[in-house]
Amino acid sequence: MSSPWRSEFPFLFLALLVGAFLSKVFDGFVVAFWFVLLVYLARHLFYANRLLTWLRGGKSGQPPQGDGVWEEIYYLIYRLRRRSKRRKKQLIRMLERFRTATAALPDATVVLGARDEIDWFNEAAERMLGLRRNDIGQQIGNLLRYPKFSQYLQNADYRSTVSIPSPLNENIQLEIRIVPYGDDLRLLVAQDVTQLRFMERVRSDFVANVSHELRTPLTVLKGYLETLNNANGTVPESTLKVFRRMEEQTARMESLVDGLLSLTRLESSTNQLMQKRVDVPLMLQSICDEVKLLADDHPSIELVVETGAGLLGAEQELRGAFSNLIVNAMKYTPPAGRVTVRWRDEGKGARLDVEDTGPGIAQHHLPRLTERFYRVSVEGCKNKGGSGLGLAIVKHALTRHGAELKIASTLGRGSCFSCCFPEERVLRGDFRTDAKIAQRL
Known part of the structure; x- marks a missing residue:
């Protein structure tokens, strides 16, 4: 038996003595028993009411005074409240650090709920997606009205990404990825890929232009080499071997140019797929x-x-x-x-x-x-x-x-x-x- 219950024995012993005394005085054991029981119950109700008042007050100060088993109960609840308060402070600090870190991210970050409603977003989401504080609770599909994005949400295939223009500036291209986590929660991350798309377009245009410019001299060179290779008897055999080698390399370069042009056409956003x-x-x-x-x-x-x-x-x-x-x-x-x-x-x-x-x-x-x-x-x-x-x-x-x-x-x-x-x-x-x-x- 634990020490709190041993401390309760003096009260029980005192109650029994009072009961025995009253039974002698009034010559009635039953009356004395119920009287002692009611007094002992009243004591517990008093301390229980004091505990309830303390808990309702929400104060984190010292617990109320008590004796017997109630002293241990007060102390244990006080210790749990202190521990809970420390844990709450730690969680608040962690949450603040998380919000500070996500606010510093250059990419727009939005936390979505089970129905695609907005639970939270960082400052970058305000700049890139045009979100405002009163948009919390709204469905993201009602704020980003782009068919490609709506289809992306509907398909729920989050292994891929979707590219849309920024609602605030059509010249800014955003690449959006959604990452599921937790219970029906998702993290939407939008990255500004305008510069990347520009560099890809410059590279593609450069390759296409260079390839087109090379085709004309290659065609001319190939024609002359074919003419020289057909000049049998007028050109030494050793020279013909050089011409044949040059013709092989010209054909190889022509194949390379054709391949680059094919890739450029496939990568071009204006090249619509024929159905x-x-x-x-x-x-x-x-x-x-x-x-x-x-x-x-x-x-x-x-x-x-x-x-x-x-x-x-x-x-x-x-x-x-x-x-x-x-x-x-x-x-x-x-x-x-x-x-x-x-x-x-x-x-x-x-x-x-x-x-x-x-x-x-x-x-x-x-x-x-x-x-x-x-x-x-x-x-x-x-x-x-x-x-x-x-x-x-x-x-x-x-x-x-x-x-x-x-x-x-x-x-x-x-x-x-x-x-x-x-x-x-x-x-x-x-x-x-x-x-x-x-x-x-």
């Missing part, structure tokens, strides 16, 4: 027929069409992406190898697989294969003269169609490049193409 029906099986058949003519010692190529489904998009962009993948597979596969092109319906989308039996690619190269000018020296394969832009063009073309490029490769066992298209891009039953054909070229 046309594309007969993918027929396109793949045409590409495979053309690829067969690349060289005499090409590997075998097998086209497997498991579905007659087509795609909704730009035919030329898709053709360029598929051609790049198939041509690359043919180039890096030995003549004794095999390239398999497979078009199939996955139920929730469609997929094109270009699989080869070439030397494969090391794993540490895979994340960077779609970077511009990134090339891999494949062991056992001589330089194929590529520009390093093919897979970058493929990635951009697929991104414009909402598709994803997946790459799997194992050294010594070959590679597989897969184009995964979303369900909304797949058209079924619109083409007069056999559902299942397999043709070896």
Whole structure:
């Protein structure tokens, strides 16, 4: 038994003595018992009322005086209140530090509730999004009235971002990201990307202008070299070898310029995606027929069409992406190898697989294969003269169609490049193409 209850024994003992005395005086045990019980109960009610008055007062000073078990109760509650007060002060300091830190952030930060209502925002949100203090509690979609942002909120796919102009200045571009946290809470972060977009536009314009300016001299140079190469008998053989070498490098530079122009067109915001029906099986058949003519010692190529489904998009962009993948597979596969092109319906989308039996690619190269000018020296394969832009063009073309490029490769066992298209891009039953054909070229 604890010490507070031992301190209560004197009061109980005194009550019993008084009860015994009263029972002798009034010669009635029952009356004495109830009298003592009422007095003892009144004592507890008195201290309980004192505790209630102290708690209602909300004061953090010393607790009321008490004796027996009530002294311990007062002390424990006083200690809990002090501890709670210290914890509250710590939380307030932490909250103030958080608000000070977020207020100093250059990016607009907004805390959203379960119904997209605004719970809190920093000063940058006032400058960039035009929010005011009386906007707290309002839904963010009612204040940022942009169709792209409304669709972003509705889709709730927070892995991506959305770009909108600032409500205060149409010349300022904002990139918005929403990060879920806690219970139905989200953090909206808006970053000013105006300068970044400007630099990207300058870079794109520079590449486009330089590429256009290079095409004319390259065409002239290529024409003269072709004329000189056809001058048999009038030009020494040693000189013809130099001309042929120059013609090869001119063709390589022309291919590089064409690749840069293709990337510029794909990246241009003014280049709207064409929404046309594309007969993918027929396109793949045409590409495979053309690829067969690349060289005499090409590997075998097998086209497997498991579905007659087509795609909704730009035919030329898709053709360029598929051609790049198939041509690359043919180039890096030995003549004794095999390239398999497979078009199939996955139920929730469609997929094109270009699989080869070439030397494969090391794993540490895979994340960077779609970077511009990134090339891999494949062991056992001589330089194929590529520009390093093919897979970058493929990635951009697929991104414009909402598709994803997946790459799997194992050294010594070959590679597989897969184009995964979303369900909304797949058209079924619109083409007069056999559902299942397999043709070896």
